Each structure stands twice: as structure tokens, then as C-alpha cells.
Amino acid sequence: MNRNLMLNSIRTRMPEKRYVHTIGVMNTSIRLAKVYGGSEKDVELAAILHDVVKYSDREWMKKVIVEQQMEPTLLAFHHELWHAPVGAYVAKHEFDVMNQDVLNAICYHTTGRKGMSKLEKIIYCADMIEPNRQFPGVEDLRQQDELGLNELMKACIKHSIEFLITKNQPVYPDSIHCYNDLVTRKEND
Amino acid sequence: MNRNLMLNSIRTRMPEKRYVHTIGVMNTSIRLAKVYGGSEKDVELAAILHDVVKYSDREWMKKVIVEQQMEPTLLAFHHELWHAPVGAYVAKHEFDVMNQDVLNAICYHTTGRKGMSKLEKIIYCADMIEPNRQFPGVEDLRQQDELGLNELMKACIKHSIEFLITKNQPVYPDSIHCYNDLVTRKEND
Numbered sequence: 001m002n003r004n005l006m007l008n009s010i011r012t013r014m015p016e017k018r019y020v021h022t023i024g025v026m027n028t029s030i031r032l033a034k035v036y037g038g039s040e041k042d043v044e045l046a047a048i049l050h051d052v053v054k055y056s057d058r059e060w061m062k063k064v065i066v067e068q069q070m071e072p073t074l075l076a077f078h079h080e081l082w083h084a085p086v087g088a089y090v091a092k093h094e095f096d097v098m099n100q101d102v103l104n105a106i107c108y109h110t111t112g113r114k115g116m117s118k119l120e121k122i123i124y125c126a127d128m129i130e131p132n133r134q135f136p137g138v139e140d141l142r143q144q145d146e147l148g149l150n151e152l153m154k155a156c157i158k159h160s161i162e163f164l165i166t167k168n169q170p171v172y173p174d175s176i177h178c179y180n181d182l183v184t185r186k187e188n189d
Numbered sequence: 190m191n192r193n194l195m196l197n198s199i200r201t202r203m204p205e206k207r208y209v210h211t212i213g214v215m216n217t218s219i220r221l222a223k224v225y226g227g228s229e230k231d232v233e234l235a236a237i238l239h240d241v242v243k244y245s246d247r248e249w250m251k252k253v254i255v256e257q258q259m260e261p262t263l264l265a266f267h268h269e270l271w272h273a274p275v276g277a278y279v280a281k282h283e284f285d286v287m288n289q290d291v292l293n294a295i296c297y298h299t300t301g302r303k304g305m306s307k308l309e310k311i312i313y314c315a316d317m318i319e320p321n322r323q324f325p326g327v328e329d330l331r332q333q334d335e336l337g338l339n340e341l342m343k344a345c346i347k348h349s350i351e352f353l354i355t356k357n358q359p360v361y362p363d364s365i366h367c368y369n370d371l372v373t374r375k376e377n378d
Binding site: 154158161162165168169170171173176177179180183184 | 343347357358359360362365366372373
């Protein structure tokens with residue numbers, strides 16, 4: 001499916017504000033791919049589809065998680081997390097995306113995970129720092145961009161975890177594994 | 190072994206400052222047991238022994254972890270975590286402690302875990318708030334004491350995780366499971 005058809009297809013599934021956010025993630029992720037290397041086509045595809053089921057029916061998402069035998073602990077956590085793995089499922093089965101790295105970037109864009117690929121990190125970070133995002137601390141995150149993709153990723157996952165803890169919200173274990181991975185590894189992007 | 194013999198036995202294994210801390214944990218945990226219920230004898234025993242191997246040889250601790258088939262991921266984390274499960278091992282095999290709840294309270298006093306018993310929570314919290322502890326925020330933690338043991342425990346584990354994240358230090362997964370457990374459960378102490 002070409003880019004414009006895909007954009008039209010996702011636009012009907014979400015409020016205009018979320019569509020504008022998606023375009024922001026797309027542009028930011030392409031910019032990050034230019035800086036840090038990686039296929040611009042792949043980041044574009046992952047960015048367009050990352051929130052494809054964000055506004056889909058919750059019971060339907062739960063059904064997909066169960067039927068597709070996704071990680072069952074997902075259901076014990078907030079439904080806000082579900083749209084990422086279910087989005088990867090839809091990307092594969094409705095949009096015919098076969099690139100596993102693109103599917104993983106969609107799947108882990110809300111939690112992160114241990115051993116993320118460059119593409120996964122780019123989508124995770126672009127989702128947090130794209131220009132339409134407004135939350136306390138977002139400017140500090142945008143500045144980490146200059147220190148490299150791992151530093152940016154580390155700042156983003158730290159911000160997510162700290163935000164959840166401040167709000168007494170559960171932290172999905174993959175996010176801690178992601179954080180631990182980033183603070184203990186030495187190599188660069 | 191009676192209390193005084195046990196105190197003499199641990200005193201020779203640690204700097205005086207750590208011994209004073211241990212007495213602080215003992216007194217604080219007895220106070221908490223009076224408030225929240227629980228055996229004062231059990232908290233006293235767990236408190237006296239909680240840091241018994243804190244200054245033991247690191248290679249020896251590693252050997253115990255491997256030989257006793259303790260959780261192998263421990264070795265991938267900071268050695269500071271090792272003295273808790275190895276302390277439980279020494280409590281059992283040198284001090285003949287057979288009460289599994291006391292052993293668990295020693296074992297999980299640095300990381301916490303999901304589904305902690307009242308005794309485990311008392312030792313974890315007493316270790317953080319005993320009167321000799323001095324760190325930014327300790328007074329706020331002491332005040333949580335008034336809100337119940339689960340609130341105190343939640344405040345303590347949040348403080349630990351936030352401190353580690355601020356310092357870019359890894360967070361042992363049990364601590365996140367502990368935190369998630371506390372923020373998602375509804376019942377009281």
C-alpha cells in the first residue's frame with residue numbers, strides 16, 4: 001500500500017489530533033533516521049501505523065491478545081498498553097507488513113524492551129518528542145537528541161518510568177528491562 | 190541462640206556504624222510490629238541478622254549464590270544486592286533460623302518483592318527509616334508511617350526506585366514487581 005493510501009486509512013480511525021501526532025512521529029522519526037542511520041522507508045511505515053488501533057474497541061483488543069497468544073501479563077496492565085502489540089498484529093494482517101523490525105517497533109513503542117533495535121528506539125523516541133507533544137520535561141528530552149540515540153532513548157524511558165511512579169501507576173516490566181539494558185551497556189548506537 | 194549472643198556474633202562482622210544501624214532496625218521494627226501487629230520476636234530476629242554478611246567476601250557470596258542455586262540474575266546486578274539472600278542462607282545454616290517468614294524478610298530486605306508478608310514489609314521499611322538513616326527524603330518516609338504499613342512500604346519502594354533511576358543505576362525486577370503489587374492492590378495491611 002502506498003503512503004497516501006495508508007495515511008487515508010489510518011486517518012479515519014482516530015481523532016484529528018492523533019492523526020496530527022502521527023504525522024509528527026513520522027517526520028521526527030525520518031529526521032532521526034537521517035541522523036542515526038536506518039531505512040527512512042521503514043521508520044515511515046512504523047510511524048504511520050504505530051497508533052493504528054489506538055481507538056479500537058477494547059474488548060476486541062483483549063480478544064486479539066488472547067487468541068494470538070500474546071504475553072498474557074499485558075491483560076493485567078492498563079489497556080493503554082494493548083494498542084501497541086495489537087497494532088503490530090494489524091500492521092501484519094491488514095497492511096501486509098512483513099518486516100519484523102517494523103512490526104517490533106510498533107509492538108514495543110509504549111513499553112520499550114531489552115535489546116531494542118535502532119528502528120525500535122527511533123519510533124519510541126519520536127513518539128515522545130515529536131513537535132506536537134506538550135508535557136513537563138519534553139524540552140529536556142528533545143535536547144538529549146544531541147547526545148546520541150541511546151542517550152535520547154535512556155532519557156525517554158527514564159521519563160516514562162518516573163512519570164508512572166509519580167502517579168502511582170504500574171510500570172510494565174519490559175520498561176524496566178529496557179532501562180536496565182540502557183544503563184548497563186557500554187557500546188553506542 | 191539468645192539475643193545477646195547473636196548481637197555479639199554479628200558485631201564482630203561489621204563496622205560499629207553498621208552495628209548501630211542494626212540496633213536501629215531492630216528497635217524500629219519492634220515498634221512497627223507493635224503498631225501493625227506481628228511477632229516482636231520474629232522481627233527482632235530478622236532485624237539482627239538482616240546485614241549479617243554485608244561485609245563478607247564478595248567472591249564467597251558469589252559462590253554461595255551459584256552453589257545454592259539462587260536466582261542467577263542476581264549476579265548480573267550490583268553485588269550490593271547479594272548480602273540479602275546470602276544473609277538468609279547464613280541465618281538458616283549458621284544461626285539455625287527455620288522460620289521461613291524470617292528468612293524471607295532477610296532475603297528480600299534490599300529489593301522487596303511481589304506479595305510481601307507483613308514481617309517482610311516491616312524489615313524493609315525499618316531498614317530505610319531507622320533513626321540513624323540520613324538521606325534526602327527520609328523524613329517524608331518516616332511520616333508515611335502514620336498512613337499504614339502498605340503506604341509506608343509503597344513510599345519506601347518508590348523512593349528506592351526513584352533514587353536508582355536518578356543515579357542511572359539498574360533496578361532489580363523484584364523491586365518493580367513489589368511496586369506494581371502495592372499500587373494495584375486495594376486491601377489494607
